[in-house]
Amino acid sequence: MAEMRILKERERQIGQVSAGEELKILCEKKSLAGSVSQRACVFCGSRVVLYPIADALHLVHGPVGCAAYTWDIRGSLSSGGQLHRMSFSTDLQERDVVFGGADKLYSALVELIDTYQPKAAFVYATCIVGLIGDDVEAVCKRVTLEKGITVLPVHSEGFRGTKKDGYQAACDALARLTGTGSTQGVGPCSINILGDFNLAGEIWMIKEYYQKMGIEVVSTITGDGRVDDIRKAHGAKLNVVQCSGSMTKLAEHMKQTYSIPYIKVSYFGIEDMADALYQVAEFFPAYPQILEKAKVIVQTEVAALMPELRAYRTALNGKKAAIYVGGAFKAVSLVRALRLLGMKTVLAGSQTGNPKDYAQLQDLCDPGTVIIDDANPLELSKFIKEKDVDLLIGGVKERPIAYKVGVGFCDHNHERKEALAGFVGMRNFAREVYSSVMSPVWRFSSRRGGDYIPFRETVVCKAH
Amino acid sequence: MLLRHTPKDIKEREALTINPAKTCQPIGAMYAALGIHNCLPHSHGSQGCCSYHRSMLTRHFKEPVMATTSSFTEGSAVFGGQANLLTSVENIFSLYKPDVIAVHTTCLSETIGDDIVQIIAKAAEEGKIPADKYIIHANTPSYIGSHVTGFANMVKSMVKYFSLTTGVKDNKVNIIPGWVEPSDMREIKRLAVEMGVASIMFPDTSETMDRPQNGQFDMYGTGGTTIDELRATGDSLATLALGHDASVPAGELLNAKCKVKLYELDIPVGLAATDRFIKTLSEAAGVAVPESIERERGRLVDILTDNEQYFYNKRVALYGDPDQLVPLCEFLVDIGMQPVYVVTGTPGKYFDERMAEVLKGVPGAKFRQGAQADMFLLHQWIKNEPVDLLIGNTWGKYISRDENIPLIRFGFPIMDRVGHSYFPNVGYMGAIRLVEKLLNALLDERDRKAPEEKFELTF
Numbered sequence: 069m070a071e072m073r074i075l076k077e078r079e080r081q082i083g084q085v086s087a088g089e090e091l092k093i094l095c096e097k098k099s100l101a102g103s104v105s106q107r108a109c110v111f112c113g114s115r116v117v118l119y120p121i122a123d124a125l126h127l128v129h130g131p132v133g134c135a136a137y138t139w140d141i142r143g144s145l146s147s148g149g150q151l152h153r154m155s156f157s158t159d160l161q162e163r164d165v166v167f168g169g170a171d172k173l174y175s176a177l178v179e180l181i182d183t184y185q186p187k188a189a190f191v192y193a194t195c196i197v198g199l200i201g202d203d204v205e206a207v208c209k210r211v212t213l214e215k216g217i218t219v220l221p222v223h224s225e226g227f228r229g230t231k232k233d234g235y236q237a238a239c240d241a242l243a244r245l246t247g248t249g250s251t252q253g254v255g256p257c258s259i260n261i262l263g264d265f266n267l268a269g270e271i272w273m274i275k276e277y278y279q280k281m282g283i284e285v286v287s288t289i290t291g292d293g294r295v296d297d298i299r300k301a302h303g304a305k306l307n308v309v310q311c312s313g314s315m316t317k318l319a320e321h322m323k324q325t326y327s328i329p330y331i332k333v334s335y336f337g338i339e340d341m342a343d344a345l346y347q348v349a350e351f352f353p354a355y356p357q358i359l360e361k362a363k364v365i366v367q368t369e370v371a372a373l374m375p376e377l378r379a380y381r382t383a384l385n386g387k388k389a390a391i392y393v394g395g396a397f398k399a400v401s402l403v404r405a406l407r408l409l410g411m412k413t414v415l416a417g418s419q420t421g422n423p424k425d426y427a428q429l430q431d432l433c434d435p436g437t438v439i440i441d442d443a444n445p446l447e448l449s450k451f452i453k454e455k456d457v458d459l460l461i462g463g464v465k466e467r468p469i470a471y472k473v474g475v476g477f478c479d480h481n482h483e484r485k486e487a488l489a490g491f492v493g494m495r496n497f498a499r500e501v502y503s504s505v506m507s508p509v510w511r512f513s514s515r516r517g518g519d520y521i522p523f524r525e526t527v528v529c530k531a532h
Numbered sequence: 533m534l535l536r537h538t539p540k541d542i543k544e545r546e547a548l549t550i551n552p553a554k555t556c557q558p559i560g561a562m563y564a565a566l567g568i569h570n571c572l573p574h575s576h577g578s579q580g581c582c583s584y585h586r587s588m589l590t591r592h593f594k595e596p597v598m599a600t601t602s603s604f605t606e607g608s609a610v611f612g613g614q615a616n617l618l619t620s621v622e623n624i625f626s627l628y629k630p631d632v633i634a635v636h637t638t639c640l641s642e643t644i645g646d647d648i649v650q651i652i653a654k655a656a657e658e659g660k661i662p663a664d665k666y667i668i669h670a671n672t673p674s675y676i677g678s679h680v681t682g683f684a685n686m687v688k689s690m691v692k693y694f695s696l697t698t699g700v701k702d703n704k705v706n707i708i709p710g711w712v713e714p715s716d717m718r719e720i721k722r723l724a725v726e727m728g729v730a731s732i733m734f735p736d737t738s739e740t741m742d743r744p745q746n747g748q749f750d751m752y753g754t755g756g757t758t759i760d761e762l763r764a765t766g767d768s769l770a771t772l773a774l775g776h777d778a779s780v781p782a783g784e785l786l787n788a789k790c791k792v793k794l795y796e797l798d799i800p801v802g803l804a805a806t807d808r809f810i811k812t813l814s815e816a817a818g819v820a821v822p823e824s825i826e827r828e829r830g831r832l833v834d835i836l837t838d839n840e841q842y843f844y845n846k847r848v849a850l851y852g853d854p855d856q857l858v859p860l861c862e863f864l865v866d867i868g869m870q871p872v873y874v875v876t877g878t879p880g881k882y883f884d885e886r887m888a889e890v891l892k893g894v895p896g897a898k899f900r901q902g903a904q905a906d907m908f909l910l911h912q913w914i915k916n917e918p919v920d921l922l923i924g925n926t927w928g929k930y931i932s933r934d935e936n937i938p939l940i941r942f943g944f945p946i947m948d949r950v951g952h953s954y955f956p957n958v959g960y961m962g963a964i965r966l967v968e969k970l971l972n973a974l975l976d977e978r979d980r981k982a983p984e985e986k987f988e989l990t991f
Contacts, residue, residue: 075627099579099603102620104628109580131639131674132549132877133556137584139927151537153930159549159903160675165643175547184537195578195640196675199609226578227604227640445596446628449749464587468596474747514747 074447075100081441085433093426095441098230104444106392106465107419109226111194112138113234116482117314118190118222118241120265121293122146125156125186129173129204130194132159134226142482144265146292147272156180160196170202177211177219187295188218190241198225218295220244231394232313232420239317242289242298246322249296251303257352258284258304262319263311264335266291267482270489274335277345277490281361283352289315302326306351308333308344313395313420334397335489336497337405338373342366369491377408380498385410387458387505390451392443392466393480396421396429402461402480403432409498414455417443445469453516459505474515476504536934538908540915550908551927553851554877556674557682558636559585560711560778562599564686565634567717567735569756572630573599576617576646577638591947593714593741598751600624600633604640613646614654621655625662628751631759635669636686642673666759668693678878679944680777680853683711687782690734694762697790702767704730705817706792708782710775710799710855711944712958714742714755719956720774720800723810726825729817732761732768742953766790770816772809774799775855776882799855800958802863802966803832809959828960835967836867842974842991849873851910851924852943854883854901860923860942862890863963869921869970873913874899877906907931921973938973 074082080094099105115138119126128135135157146152158176160169177189189211193204208219220241224234259278264271271291278285286304287297307319307330319330331351333344345366349359389411391399396418403413416429417440429439438451445465452460452473460470463481470477478500480488486496514520558575562585565573575582582601589597600623602608602616617635624633635648648669655661670685687708707724709717718738724731739755765771765786770793773783780796787794795816800809807829814821846869850857854876861871872894876883879902891897898913911931914922918935922928925943932939941949942957956962975991982988 075623098605099601100619100623101603101616102574102600102623102627103603104598104600105579105603106583107579108583109578112580112583131556132552132554132678133558133581133584133639133674135549136552136555137588139551149537154537154908155551157549157552158547159552161903162673162676165639165673165675172547179545179548183539183543195609195638196643199640199643226580227609228606230579445598445749446751452749465583465590465597468590468594469749472596472743472745472747472749474745513745517747520747 078447082447083439085430085435085437085439087435091430091439093421093423093439093441095421095423095426097442099442104446105442106444106463107442108231110228110230110234110237111192111224111226113231113314114192114222114224114238114241115234116142116265117235117238118290119152120144120146120290121295121298122152123149123187123294124152125180125184125189126152126192127156127158127176127180127189128192128194129158129169129197129202130160130192131196132157134192134194142265143267144291145267145269151184151186165196165200168200168202169197170207173202173204173207174211177207178215181211181215181217186217188220188245190220190222192222192224194224195226198228218245218248230420235314236317239315239321242318243321245295245298246318247299247302247326249299251300254286254300254303255284256305257282257355257358258286259306259308259348260286260301260304261288261291262307262309262330263315264288264291264489268484268487270335270487270493273487273490273492277365278348280365281345281349281358282355283348283358289318302328304328306331306348308348310335311395312397332397334401336398336401336493338370338408338491338494339404340401341490341494342370373491373495376495377498380502381408381410383506384502387411388414388456389459389461390415390448390455390457392417392440392448392460392462394419394463396425398480400425400428400432403429405494405497406501408494409501411459411501413437414457415440415451417441449473456516459501473517474510474513476501476507476510478504538911538915540912542909542912542916545904549877549903549906551911552877552906553875553910554678556639556679557672557677557685558638558674559588560679560682560684561634561636561670561672561686563589563711563737564683564735565636566597566740567737567756568632568634568690568762569758570631570752571634571756572624572628572632572751574620574624574633574635575599575601575638576613576635576648577602577640578604581638588945588947592945593953594950595741595743596749598628600628602641609640609644612644613641614651617646617648617651618655618658618660621660621667625660625665630752631665633667634686634689635667636672636682637670638672639674642671666693680711680855680878684778684781687735687779688785690757690762691765691782691785691789694759695766695786695790696763697766700767701769702764704732704764704768705813706765706768706771706786707731707733708771708773708779709733709736710778711853712799713952713956714738714740715952715954715956716958716962719959719962723825723959724813726822727810727813727817728819728822729813732765733757734762734765766792768792770795772797772812772816774809777853777855777878777880779855798859798862800962801856801859802866802963803829803836803960804862804866805859806959806963825960832960832963832967835964839967839971840868842971844868845870846921846974847872847919848921848923849910849914849919850922851875851907851928853878854880854886856943858883858886858890861887863966865890865894867967870894870897872897872919873910875905875907875910876901877903879903921970938977940969940973
């Protein structure tokens, strides 16, 4: 294929880190119409954030597609009920689009609530609902009154913006739940875990670290989440926010309404994970034993981890990685984690980063690293080849791109199958990176556009 | 129990679909368009639609799936998406250089009433379409039909935009394969070659959705039906439209537009449907069935007779699309099995008519199509009276696990296993593969569950 060019309109969304010069990445822009964008919509953002709440009902109001494509697709695990893994849709038909879908929504809600008696219900408004003008708010109010179960509308019409706007819509819905339960019995050393979605059971590990430190976890929002816990989340003394892109809005809301401060953390990589525990411990200075315990946890876990990591590091030293993930905050953690493995990040990008994120990435990355916002597959493959990348970290749509170009891949998105958070997660991450980068299969493949000639051995066996 | 929330008591639902056995039109249009050579599917709607379809197709095919989107905003929702589509066309031709842009609509653009024909005309007027490049479109409102309807609509558009009559008949047969895998398309083409029939297959996703690794990321792969081939379909002797829902609408249009004789057939899944396919192909092309095909058929019959004892009276539950379910159930009945429960979310009376006929000898068989014919209902039926085997897409793994029933993956999407892109289910060889899968599932289960005193070495 001929060498690709980068569209003029995209040029300012891509840049290269150079020493002593500040790079300004244009971001938070709408995707160019007609691009193969890797981004999604408002509904997608709301749905992924709220769906891990396992004892709530999640009803998608729209034609069947939106419910079908998001049926248990994220892999958020629950320690109890699994209601969130069902796919409920009003399955709007043509007549509903003409005459309105509010009645159908009402019947569907009543049927579902009668069957499941959920703790609360979320109703996701999709594109079409915004157009035909169903009064979702009114239906939710009516059902709440009639059934005594909180029914919350999520204003997630796809066209209203990007995934980020969907996070906002989700936070708005969550904000209506917090502050509605009794905080009696919530202790002084208590936190909420925000922005972890319990992929591969990650929140269970994080929660265990905190509990070992003597911290009470009031609610997990939303991984393995429960409605009643969220109702009393305002009783916690601190909000600990990961995946800041999705949850900062809720943390801000709780800070203003209930005066609960928040800190931003990341659980990826040893440094960030340890830092998260220390930051939380330091928030409770009146309880110095918490910090002591945190130190013990970090020491024990790191000591257990290091011998294995060292072995991987020896093998991976000097290998190059490209990162293209949803939120730029995650990219920052990944650059650090890769560095710990001796790997160099030569491309770092995200779907939804903001100027602050990109500035931070720039500070962290070595000169020459390409920083990219809202990349398309052609751009990704171009830089993979140019920068001689050994590993791409991304999500479902990036995986086959990496393999076609002949480089390793690590899913750091919805489709991870091993926990990547926490100290154990760092070990899993290292194993995954190692197994992909060092896989024996690459020697049979063409790599990064280079030639592989399958039958070049002229004499394979002797003829007699 | 992942689906512990499925109660055994069946209540008629009015307004609710749970665990759907279908999805929406646009993804079908996208898959069909990927079967045109150098074609970029374009989703005229919000970004999310395009992203979801690409993700699901990627999970199924493990291939890069390229498609663009009009990236609707609130402004477009109010004022219409014309500006977005025009900008898209310009950007796509300059950046991605496809031969064809295949636009499909979404519930959003349908409801605001964007007139795609007019917008394409405007793009042409403004010189946004380079010479020898094309834009085609299909209307695919998500609130009508299902993913199969969207596939059918895009295939129909291929005829609408490209098929031509020169007045001179060409000695070829058109084959519209329906919504099948790249492997199935390959196999159908192989059978045509084996028969000595020159064919044009459209759409054709072999070499686009099952590409070899070559160290390059390229947008389109080398496969797909070319524009010249699509044009030539109008001069062919006949069209074999495989599948009532996915293929017949295009076949009918080709018949109306270019007077190409239409044969309506099932997708050749199983023995009888493949027999009909081979016979029709021989009739349409005026060729005899070669001995090599008879020998293939003989091998299938041999494996069926060798193993008939294991199939007898086994109860099977199936879900998926009508075009596949009809011949598949026919095959199961033909080999002595009992397809007792069958659901499809894809609406249409055709399914009811055919299923009534196929399942008339199966006592207590239940089948249903449309909005509430979902996997929740299927699961409830199973809870009330269990089955030995489940056949359908990946979503069935919940029921399989909860009810301890083996699952054979068949249909779309298969997101947790590979093989479907490479090994066909159609034709006699495909049927042999199906038999192998059926036997493996049943006999593995028997081995796994057998008490020690009944555990046997050979079957």
